[in-house]
Amino acid sequence: MEKSIKSYLKHSAKDFISRSVNPPVVRASTILFKTMQELRKHQKDIAKKKDVDHWDYGRQGTQTTVQLQRLLRKMEGAYQVFLTPTGFSAVALSIMSLCRPGDEIVISDGVYRPTQKLTDELLKEFNVKTIWYNPNSFLDLKSKITKKTKLIYVENPGSNTFEMQDLGKVISLAKRKKIYTAIDNTWATAYFFKPLKLGFDISITSATKYYSGHSDVMGGTVAVNKKVYKKVWWYNHVSGYRLSPDDAYLIIRGLRTLDLRMDKHQENTKKIINFLRNQKKVHKILYPYKTSSKEYKLWKKYYSGASGLVSIIIKSKSRNSVYRFVNNLELFGIGYSWGGFESLAVYTDPIELGRRPYFKLNKNEHLVRLHIGLEDPKDLINDLKKSLKFVK
Numbered sequence: 001m002e003k004s005i006k007s008y009l010k011h012s013a014k015d016f017i018s019r020s021v022n023p024p025v026v027r028a029s030t031i032l033f034k035t036m037q038e039l040r041k042h043q044k045d046i047a048k049k050k051d052v053d054h055w056d057y058g059r060q061g062t063q064t065t066v067q068l069q070r071l072l073r074k075m076e077g078a079y080q081v082f083l084t085p086t087g088f089s090a091v092a093l094s095i096m097s098l099c100r101p102g103d104e105i106v107i108s109d110g111v112y113r114p115t116q117k118l119t120d121e122l123l124k125e126f127n128v129k130t131i132w133y134n135p136n137s138f139l140d141l142k143s144k145i146t147k148k149t150k151l152i153y154v155e156n157p158g159s160n161t162f163e164m165q166d167l168g169k170v171i172s173l174a175k176r177k178k179i180y181t182a183i184d185n186t187w188a189t190a191y192f193f194k195p196l197k198l199g200f201d202i203s204i205t206s207a208t209k210y211y212s213g214h215s216d217v218m219g220g221t222v223a224v225n226k227k228v229y230k231k232v233w234w235y236n237h238v239s240g241y242r243l244s245p246d247d248a249y250l251i252i253r254g255l256r257t258l259d260l261r262m263d264k265h266q267e268n269t270k271k272i273i274n275f276l277r278n279q280k281k282v283h284k285i286l287y288p289y290k291t292s293s294k295e296y297k298l299w300k301k302y303y304s305g306a307s308g309l310v311s312i313i314i315k316s317k318s319r320n321s322v323y324r325f326v327n328n329l330e331l332f333g334i335g336y337s338w339g340g341f342e343s344l345a346v347y348t349d350p351i352e353l354g355r356r357p358y359f360k361l362n363k364n365e366h367l368v369r370l371h372i373g374l375e376d377p378k379d380l381i382n383d384l385k386k387s388l389k390f391v392k
């Protein structure tokens with residue numbers, strides 16, 4: 001019987017020895033074998049990469065992490081999903097697995113800031129060249145491809161500024177030119193969009209965000225197709241990434257309610273945007289919501305839903321008054337990360353934070369990123385209404 005993703009998320013591990021609904025947390029470095037012959041067989045199988053679920057040492061996982069991998073494989077439609085200690089190490093694992101000296105990476109402007117640093121600063125030292133393209137222009141991407149391009153790396157929508165790309169076109173281009181593709185899919189998660197099904201080789205998620213859902217765990221996932229499996233397996237094997245079974249347990253627990261939370265984040269965010277779009281002090285909303293916009297159409301083409309992360313642009317001569325808006329919010333915490341049950345707000349200057357050749361803020365424009373949580377949207381709207389009065 002083919003189960004829906006919702007059923008998979010709710011499904012307990014029936015084949016599990018513990019007989020509890022949820023898998024036990026198995027903490028292990030040493031994995032015991034009955035005989036020397038059995039141990040040797042496992043080693044050989046792992047070396048041949050025959051069975052994706054084999055492990056002979058705690059760094060490769062335990063029964064707990066394997067349960068999470070199974071759940072994510074179903075959700076992503078992946079050949080295998082590698083688990084990493086943070087979302088960013090999932091980004092690093094993906095890029096480092098595929099790129100070698102002399103290669104070029106073509107990467108969309110607007111990716112997560114540490115991803116920019118990894119490519120621009122670290123990989124440069126290893127003679128891997130990073131070429132940035134305008135996420136609003138497919139032609140620009142096309143013009144940046146050379147014989148040396150090994151990987152097209154996409155984040156969609158872009159962190160903070162929410163550019164939407166025509167992902168199908170990116171995939172066709174890459175396939176024609178035999179270039180690998182990876183996408184950071186943290187914003188939508190595999191619940192709203194399944195990159196591997198569209199043709200991406202790698203789909204990355206920071207499990208710290210919506211998968212865990214409670215702002216108390218860090219983790220990352222790298223879902224791969226068969227084509228890149230061996231390369232990612234090998235780099236993972238020699239770099240030593242491992243997600244702890246305790247964190248894997250909490251991520252599994254978070255996934256049980258992923259569908260309910262994502263649907264609610266989406267619903268709340270729609271209501272907040274309907275309020276914000278009528279506020280004079282809110283100059284622009286960066287989110288695929290305007291049905292006539294290119295962003296909306298591209299989002300609709302590939303995604304079955306939208307999450308709770310949105311940016312607003314406020315026009316004001318006084319940056320301090322925008323700070324006061326943020327400081328006076330009572331239901332929005334001030335801080336980084338997102339994807340938990342709670343609302344957050346943070347003033348962000350994307351240009352100050354890093355190189356953004358294709359994004360510009362005009363004079364007196366300020367960007368505030370909001371994460372819309374699971375609180376009562378009426379309360380959130382009242383909070384925003386009250387605090388927007390501080391913008392001068």
Ligand SMILES: *Cc1c(COP(=O)(O)O)cnc(C)c1O
Nearest residue numbers: 086087088112184186206208219
């Ligand atoms: C947060 C985030 C990451 C990194 O995840 P961590 O778990 O914080 O390391 C990567 N990409 C995107 C888009 C993110 O928002």
